[in-house]
Amino acid sequence: xxxxxxxxxxxxxxxxxxxxxxxxxxxxxxxxxxxxxxxxxxxxxxxxxxxxxxxxxxxxxxxxxxxxxxxxxxxxxxxxxxxxxxxxxxxxxxxxxxxxxxxxxxxxxxxxxxxxxxxxxxxxxxxxxxxxxxxxxxxxxxxxxxxxxxxxxxxxxxxxxxxxxxxxxxxxxxxxxxxxxxxxxxxxxxxxxxxxxxxxxxxxxxxxxxxxxxxxxxxxxxxxxxxxxxxxxxxxxxxxxxxxxxxxxxxxxxxxxxxxxxxxxxxxxxxxxxxxxxxxxxxxxxxxxxxxxxxxxx
Numbered sequence: 001x002x003x004x005x006x007x008x009x010x011x012x013x014x015x016x017x018x019x020x021x022x023x024x025x026x027x028x029x030x031x032x033x034x035x036x037x038x039x040x041x042x043x044x045x046x047x048x049x050x051x052x053x054x055x056x057x058x059x060x061x062x063x064x065x066x067x068x069x070x071x072x073x074x075x076x077x078x079x080x081x082x083x084x085x086x087x088x089x090x091x092x093x094x095x096x097x098x099x100x101x102x103x104x105x106x107x108x109x110x111x112x113x114x115x116x117x118x119x120x121x122x123x124x125x126x127x128x129x130x131x132x133x134x135x136x137x138x139x140x141x142x143x144x145x146x147x148x149x150x151x152x153x154x155x156x157x158x159x160x161x162x163x164x165x166x167x168x169x170x171x172x173x174x175x176x177x178x179x180x181x182x183x184x185x186x187x188x189x190x191x192x193x194x195x196x197x198x199x200x201x202x203x204x205x206x207x208x209x210x211x212x213x214x215x216x217x218x219x220x221x222x223x224x225x226x227x228x229x230x231x232x233x234x235x236x237x238x239x240x241x242x243x244x245x246x247x248x249x250x251x252x253x254x255x256x257x258x259x260x261x262x263x264x265x266x267x268x269x270x271x272x273x274x275x276x277x278x279x280x281x282x283x284x285x286x287x288x289x290x291x292x293x294x295x296x297x298x
Contacts, residue, residue, distance in 0.1 A: 002027060005031065007042060009067070011034050037061050047077050053082045057084055068102055085105075086105060095259055103271075104121065105262040117204060120265070121266060132178055135161070135164030135165075136163075151166070155214075155217060159188055166229070169238050170294060178277055179278055191245065192226075228243045237295050240291070240293075242289065242292065251283040273292070279293055279294055
């Protein structure tokens with residue numbers, strides 16, 4: 001069974017060979033392009049086909065940054081995760097890519113394990129975001145008339161369902177759904193269940209993250225833990241106060257995707273939520289509570 005379809009773009013045939021061998025061994029379907037023009041042609045012809053794009057930054061004709069910019073300007077392609085191939089030490093290039101909307105990176109020269117880990121992470125994020133967006137597109141009309149509400153959840157499935165529902169408090173709430181989903185899942189995995197950054201790295205490498213979350217949810221010490229959400233609407237904004245029952249974390253380092261963490265398989269959800277979904281995002285106290293705000297006044 002295919003793990004998904006990936007577009008691999010590189011003007012060096014040897015690099016494409018290495019990437020496609022890794023993708024094939026890991027069970028992914030793939031399409032290759034040796035330049036940016038062909039890559040865009042494939043993407044625009046079938047914008048729903050690809051779940052990630054492995055994109056070389058330096059190419060003749062259209063380079064990777066130009067392809068990225070055109071994808072971000074396309075309504076459907078803007079949601080497809082781009083994995084930029086670059087040198088580990090290229091901090092300026094990474095910062096430019098982050099500002100342009102590329103949140104995943106693969107270091108050159110390629111290593112099989114690193115390539116599959118980042119592809120797996122990007123595809124998983126894309127699928128999770130797509131599920132939440134699709135669910136949010138189903139109207140929950142009564143939420144438009146809600147000025148204040150209290151909610152709680154415990155599991156990943158409940159987090160996704162609530163994120164999709166609450167996104168209906170505003171018009172065109174698909175991006176809000178993604179941001180809420182990231183914050184809700186973070187509150188479950190790192191907050192209530194205490195999965196550390198290092199533990200998640202190892203779990204992602206083995207493809208066992210969700211299994212471990214579900215296992216910890218069954219432990220007696222976690223049986224009664226909930227994530228609480230307080231929603232409030234004013235004339236100018238909607239706000240969400242999200243509070244878990246964990247010990248907090250060093251949230252300051254996760255408000256932005258730092259270049260030194262750009263090659264990790266995770267750790268970008270909070271920063272993506274801040275960029276894509278909210279006008280302000282403020283962690284409170286030790287970090288087990290976060291206030292997320294969307295401005296609604298025109």
